[in-house]
Amino acid sequence: MSPLEEIKRLRNEINAHNHNYYVLNNPTVSDRDFDAMMRELQQLEAEHPEAFDPLSPTQRVGSDLTKGFTQVRHVYPMLSLGNTYSVGEVDEFIGRVQSALGQKDVTIVGEMKYDGTSISLIYEHGRLVRAVTRGDGEKGDDVTENVKTIRSIPLQLQGSGYPDMFEIRGEIVMPWEAFDRLNREREINDEPLFANPRNAASGTIKMLNPAEVAHRGLDAYFYYLLGENLPADNHYDNLQAARRWGFKVSDIMTRLHSIEEVDNFISFWDTERKRLPVATDGLVFKVNSLRQQLNLGYTAKSPRWAIAFKFQAERALTRLRFVSFEVGRTGVITPVANLEPVLLSGTIVKRASLHNADIIRSLDIHNDDMLYVEKGGEIIPKITGVELSERRHGSAEVQFVHDCPACGTPLVREPGEAAWVCPNKYHCPPQIAGRIEHFVARRAMNIDGIGEETVGQLMAMGLVKDIADLYELNYTVLTSLDRFAEKSAQRLLAGLEASRAVPFERVVFALSIPFVGEIVARRLARSLRNIDALMGATVEQLVTIDEIGDKIAESVVAFFAEPVNRELVERLRGYGLTMSMPEEEKEAGSDLLAGMTIVISGTFAHHSRDEYKAIIEANGGKNAGSISKKTTFILAGENMGPAKLEKAQSLGVRIVDETEFLKMLDDTPSAPTPEGEALTLF
Numbered sequence: 082m083s084p085l086e087e088i089k090r091l092r093n094e095i096n097a098h099n100h101n102y103y104v105l106n107n108p109t110v111s112d113r114d115f116d117a118m119m120r121e122l123q124q125l126e127a128e129h130p131e132a133f134d135p136l137s138p139t140q141r142v143g144s145d146l147t148k149g150f151t152q153v154r155h156v157y158p159m160l161s162l163g164n165t166y167s168v169g170e171v172d173e174f175i176g177r178v179q180s181a182l183g184q185k186d187v188t189i190v191g192e193m194k195y196d197g198t199s200i201s202l203i204y205e206h207g208r209l210v211r212a213v214t215r216g217d218g219e220k221g222d223d224v225t226e227n228v229k230t231i232r233s234i235p236l237q238l239q240g241s242g243y244p245d246m247f248e249i250r251g252e253i254v255m256p257w258e259a260f261d262r263l264n265r266e267r268e269i270n271d272e273p274l275f276a277n278p279r280n281a282a283s284g285t286i287k288m289l290n291p292a293e294v295a296h297r298g299l300d301a302y303f304y305y306l307l308g309e310n311l312p313a314d315n316h317y318d319n320l321q322a323a324r325r326w327g328f329k330v331s332d333i334m335t336r337l338h339s340i341e342e343v344d345n346f347i348s349f350w351d352t353e354r355k356r357l358p359v360a361t362d363g364l365v366f367k368v369n370s371l372r373q374q375l376n377l378g379y380t381a382k383s384p385r386w387a388i389a390f391k392f393q394a395e396r397a398l399t400r401l402r403f404v405s406f407e408v409g410r411t412g413v414i415t416p417v418a419n420l421e422p423v424l425l426s427g428t429i430v431k432r433a434s435l436h437n438a439d440i441i442r443s444l445d446i447h448n449d450d451m452l453y454v455e456k457g458g459e460i461i462p463k464i465t466g467v468e469l470s471e472r473r474h475g476s477a478e479v480q481f482v483h484d485c486p487a488c489g490t491p492l493v494r495e496p497g498e499a500a501w502v503c504p505n506k507y508h509c510p511p512q513i514a515g516r517i518e519h520f521v522a523r524r525a526m527n528i529d530g531i532g533e534e535t536v537g538q539l540m541a542m543g544l545v546k547d548i549a550d551l552y553e554l555n556y557t558v559l560t561s562l563d564r565f566a567e568k569s570a571q572r573l574l575a576g577l578e579a580s581r582a583v584p585f586e587r588v589v590f591a592l593s594i595p596f597v598g599e600i601v602a603r604r605l606a607r608s609l610r611n612i613d614a615l616m617g618a619t620v621e622q623l624v625t626i627d628e629i630g631d632k633i634a635e636s637v638v639a640f641f642a643e644p645v646n647r648e649l650v651e652r653l654r655g656y657g658l659t660m661s662m663p664e665e666e667k668e669a670g671s672d673l674l675a676g677m678t679i680v681i682s683g684t685f686a687h688h689s690r691d692e693y694k695a696i697i698e699a700n701g702g703k704n705a706g707s708i709s710k711k712t713t714f715i716l717a718g719e720n721m722g723p724a725k726l727e728k729a730q731s732l733g734v735r736i737v738d739e740t741e742f743l744k745m746l747d748d749t750p751s752a753p754t755p756e757g758e759a760l761t762l763f
C-alpha cells in the first residue's frame with residue numbers, strides 16, 4: 082500500500098473508531114491501539130504534506146488561537162420554537178395542526194429538547210465545511226474550528242445517500258459529567274462557576290482557543306435536516322439516515338399518532354429524563370411529513386409544525402427567615418437567604434445564595450417575604466421571585482450591610498464589580514479562617530487532622546492568628562483543647578511535620594494569593610523556581626510566563642508588596658517549608674541534544690513550554706523561535722497550527738511529539754508525580 086493509501090486507510094479507520102466510541106458508546110479498540118494508530122497517521126502526514134487535510138482526525142485537537150469569529154449568514158434562518166408549559170396547550174397544538182391539514186391522520190414525532198446551544202452544520206460532498214452558531218437567527222458566528230474538536234461530530238460522513246450539500250442542526254451540550262469536572266476545576270482555580278450546562282456549553286463554543294475547547298468534553302445531538310434532495314419525505318426517516326451517516330441522533334424519538342400517545346410520552350419523559358447523562362429542558366413535538374410541514378408553514382418567529390413543551394423547573398414557596406451576610410476567604414460578602422426548610426427535588430432546602438446586592442434589589446426582597454425557590458437545571462437552589470400577595474403589610478426592604486458583619490470594617494466596592502468586599506484582609510476573622518482552611522486543604526498543604534471546627538477553636542482561643550502560627554502548636558496546647566484527644570493531637574502534629582515536604586508549587590497555591598489557583602501556582606513555581614524569585618518578580622517579568630496575564634501578575638506583586646505577607650513567608654521558611662523546586666531537573670542535564678536547534682510549538686501535557694525550553698538547554702540543545710532550514714526538529718504539542726505544520730513539512734523538518742521527546746531524554750512521563758491527581762483532571 083502506498084503511503085497516501087495508508088493515510089487514507091488510517092483516517093477511515095480512526096474515524097470509524099471515533100464514531101463507535103463517541104456516538105455509539107461502544108468502543109471497538111483499546112486506547113493504546115487507538116493512540117498508536119493516531120501516532121502513525123501523524124507521522125505519515127508529517128512526511129507527506131501533500132496529503133494535508135484540515136478534516137483529518139489528527140486535526141481534532143484544536144489549532145492555533147482564533148482571532149475572533151467571522152459572521153456568516155444562515156442559508157435558512159434559524160427560527161426558535163413556540164413553547165408552552167402546559168400539556169393542554171400541546172393537545173391544542175395537535176388539534177390545530179389536524180384541522181389546518183383537514184385530517185386526523187397526522188404523525189407527530191416526539192423528541193427530547195436538549196438544553197445546550199444550537200448549532201448549524203453545513204456538509205458538502207460528505208465533508209464538514211462550516212459550523213455556525215444561531216446568533217440572531219439570521220447571522221451567526223463561524224465556530225468551525227471549535228466544533229471540529231467535538232469528537233462525536235463527523236468530519237467526514239460514512240455510508241452513502243447523503244445529498245451533495247445539506248445542513249443539519251443540533252444542540253451542542255455539555256454532559257453532566259464534563260460539567261461537574263469543569264466546575265470542580267474552576268473552583269480549584271478560583272474561577273467563577275458555570276450555573277448550568279447550557280451556559281457552560283455556549284461559553285465553551287465561543288472560546289477563542291480551540292485547544293481548550295477540545296478538553297472540555299462537549300457533545301452534540303442532531304435533530305433537524307435541511308436541504309434539497311433529502312433521503313426521505315419525512316422528518317423521522319431523514320434523521321435515521323443522518324444517524325447512518327455518523328451523526329449522534331437521540332434514541333428518544335418516537336412517532337406518535339394521537340393526543341393520548343403524546344400525553345403519555347410527556348408523562349413518561351417528565352420523570353425519566355432525570356436519568357439522562359445530559360441536561361434537558363423539555364420535549365419537542367414535530368409534524369413528521371415534510372409535505373404537511375410545508376402546508377402548515379411558518380409564523381414570523383417559528384414553524385407552525387412544531388412546538389416545545391418545557392418541563393417545569395421544580396419550585397417551592399417558603400418564608401424568608403432572615404438574610405445573613407457571609408464573609409469568604411477573599412473578603413467578598415455573600416448575602417444568603419435563610420429559609421423555612423422546604424422540600425425541593427428530594428432535598429430539604431434551608432439556605433440559598435442571593436449572590437450580591439444587585440440581585441436582592443432586582444428581586445425586591447422584603448423582610449419576611451414568601452420566596453420562590455427553584456432547582457431546575459441549576460446545581461444550587463436559586464431564589465427566583467417573591468409572592469407579593471403574601472407580603473406582610475409594611476415590611477421593609479432587605480438592606481445590604483455597609484460594614485463587615487464579622488469585623489465591622491466599612492465595605493468597599495470596586496467600580497464595575499457587583500461584589501462588596503471587606504478590605505480588612507489581615508484581621509477579619511472569617512477571612513483568616515478561610516485562608517487557614519485553604520492552607521491545610523488536601524490540594525494545598527494536605528494537613529491531616531484539622532478542619533473547619535478545629536480552626537475555629539484554635540482561633541477562638543487566640544492560638545492561631547495566621548497560617549504560620551499552625552507550626553507553633555504543640556502537644557500540650559492541643560490536648561488542652563475541648564474534645565481534642567491525644568490521637569487527634571498526634572495526627573495534627575504528624576500532618577504539620579509531613580507538610581514540610583510538600584512541593585514548592587503547592588506551597589505557592591496554599592498562600593491564598595488572589596487569582597493564584599492550582600494551575601497558576603504550578604506555572605509560577607516551575608518557572609521562577611524559588612520563593613525569592615517569586616517575591617522579587619515584577620509585573621513585566623511575570624507576564625512573560627506562559628498563561629500569566631496582567632491581572633494575575635499584578636495580584637502577585639501586590640501580595641508580596643505587603644510586609645505582612647513577606648513576614649509570613651519568612652516565618653514559614655523558618656519552620657522548614659519547601660521554598661524552592663528541586664534542582665534535579667537542571668542537574669539532570671546531559672549533552673543528548675548537543676548541536677540541535679529545536680523549535681517548540683503547541684501546548685503540552687507534561688511540562689510547560691518554559692520548562693521544555695529549560696530542558697532543551699539543560700541537555701545541550703538550542704531553542705529557536707521560528708522554523709528554518711537549521712531547525713533539527715520541532716517539539717510539537719497538542720495544537721500546533723496548520724501554518725507551522727506546512728512550513729515544517731515544506732522544509733522537511735522532523736516533528737517530534739511530547740512522548741517521543743521525553744523518551745529521547747529517557748524521561749518517564751507516566752511516572753506518578755505529586756500533582757498526578759490534579760493532572761488527570763484536565
Ligand code: IVH
Binds near residue numbers: 198199200
Ligand atoms: S427543532 C425549526 N428539536 O431548542 C425547528 N430544537 O426553543 C428548530 N432544541 O433553537 C428546532 N432540542 O436550540 C428542535 N429536538 C429538538 C431540540 C431543539 C433542543 C433547541 C434548539 C432550538 C430551541 C428552540
